[in-house]
Amino acid sequence: MSQADLSIHGQVSRTQATEVMTAPTFSVPAKKMAMWLFIIADTATFAGCLVAYGFIRNASPNWPRPFHGVANVALMTFILLTSSLTMLLAVRAAQMGDKAKAFRWTAITAVAGILFAALHIREWMQRVGEGMTLFHNPWGTSLFGSLFYSVTGLHLLHVTGGVIALIAVGIRYQGGRYNADDLEITGLYWHFVDLVWMFVVPLVYLLNLSH
């Protein structure tokens, strides 16, 4: 083998070694991986809250069933699920390089998030009007109010954070400072918020319907 061949082989092996060393975990870019790690950690937070809710519900003999209708929560669910679709459309448009369309769908997703939050707050106001607060509940154990506001409040906090993130990332994407990957990562968070709601609705609302 000539000196030139050795040199070429040496070059190739160094390049391969560098590629191996810099290959991202699971072939996922670092920013996306960070979001996945956050989502996994947040899953543990929500799971902890929902399981604690289950423990207390199971251990409380006078657990109330105060909800009479599902119209509001059904509408909220529809809005949040639809916002996940609009987020997907925003990411797909961004990946195709259609900035205007991507921004428009991101803005629609943010508006859906705001609408969801407004409906949620309106529902809280109704409950407060009926006498259910963090430490008081006219229908049974006061723990119901504490858990209801804690679990739904934690979710509402995530929706609010998501709306702020969507607006910030959308504007920066429109301005050229962020790219389609950044929009996709924000979308991952938004889908996670939607995913959590799929568990909050049956456990906190539907299991407490009065029949």
Added chain:
Amino acid sequence: MTADTHKSSGMTKDVGVYICLLVLAGIQFVIAYQDISAKQMFERMLIVAIIEAGLALLFFMHLADNRGLRWFVIIFTVAVLFGLQYGWTDSYRLTNGVPWAQ
């Protein structure tokens, strides 16, 4: 496959999954009005919620495209969820007393 065809098939899949999620959410609301025990209701709703979450994870969050990340997320999440189940016996003790109270 051209970029436009790929985009079109991707959007069709997204809309299909969205409709499935809406239907599954609707099923949860139907279960809520069934004349069954709270335990049965909880089990049925939880199964539907897990299916919904699976669809959202696989298709909306694109875990279906990344096998390594999918297993990482599943194993970690399931381990956390199992870890959280330690307190059920204690919650039954609070309502039923014996034999756990001893």
